[in-house]
Amino acid sequence: MLGLGNLLLDFALPPRCAGCGDVSDEVGAFCAACWRQLEWLGNSGCQRCGLPLAGTEAEMCGRCLAEPPKLDRIRAAVAYDEIPRSVALRLKYGRKVALARTMARYLAPLRGEWSGDAILMPIPLHRWRLWGRGFNQSGLVAQELSRRWGLEVDCRSLMRVKRTRPLKGLNHIQRRKAVAGAFKVARPDDIKGRTVVLIDDVLTSGSTAEACARVLRRAGASRVELLCWARVVRPSQLMR
Ligand SMILES: [Zn+2]
Numbered sequence: 001m002l003g004l005g006n007l008l009l010d011f012a013l014p015p016r017c018a019g020c021g022d023v024s025d026e027v028g029a030f031c032a033a034c035w036r037q038l039e040w041l042g043n044s045g046c047q048r049c050g051l052p053l054a055g056t057e058a059e060m061c062g063r064c065l066a067e068p069p070k071l072d073r074i075r076a077a078v079a080y081d082e083i084p085r086s087v088a089l090r091l092k093y094g095r096k097v098a099l100a101r102t103m104a105r106y107l108a109p110l111r112g113e114w115s116g117d118a119i120l121m122p123i124p125l126h127r128w129r130l131w132g133r134g135f136n137q138s139g140l141v142a143q144e145l146s147r148r149w150g151l152e153v154d155c156r157s158l159m160r161v162k163r164t165r166p167l168k169g170l171n172h173i174q175r176r177k178a179v180a181g182a183f184k185v186a187r188p189d190d191i192k193g194r195t196v197v198l199i200d201d202v203l204t205s206g207s208t209a210e211a212c213a214r215v216l217r218r219a220g221a222s223r224v225e226l227l228c229w230a231r232v233v234r235p236s237q238l239m240r
């Protein structure tokens, strides 16, 4: 899909900032003004869930110690805010597929210590939504990461079997209920004993990824991690 046409476009047009669209020096990067507004999360924070551990020496946050999440490791490139949100929306609804490469570029340093048989797995869309949109935005990011890391992408083992209503405005318990039973593993043999790395664009409460992790573990995955482009780090942003 990203063949010759895409390549030609890269040569024909001057590179533009992935945030504001101004002409910039580098393809798929951010201009200085946008860069200053971005809060990169990196590999710091809670070893497990990645949330910032302000001013403590601890390796894990209190929440993960009290109740270990279904996901063994969560990492996001950037804190959710105006620019990361716009990048995610333009990929999803504006079909700016080059942005998947931008996301992958900033996700690349967050690679875990996986062996070569780890599987990249985009959080699936319900098939009606996939038909409507024509592509899964997280699938495009997974393809880009696969190219960088040489890991397999699996878009078929995990299925979204129930359409879920938008989770916006729901609290944690309501979200968990809304996604219960939404996912199913179609080919358990393909994931048994392997590390599955879920790929998502925006992480809000994590209920969706947790629901995926639950069924993947039940189907025999040895480890389930989550990599996402942007993540809500302040609860006040959740209700937006
Ligand atoms: Zn910019």
Ligand SMILES: [Zn+2]
Binding pocket: 046, 047, 048, 049, 050, 051, 060, 061, 062, 063, 064, 065
């Ligand atoms: Zn934690």
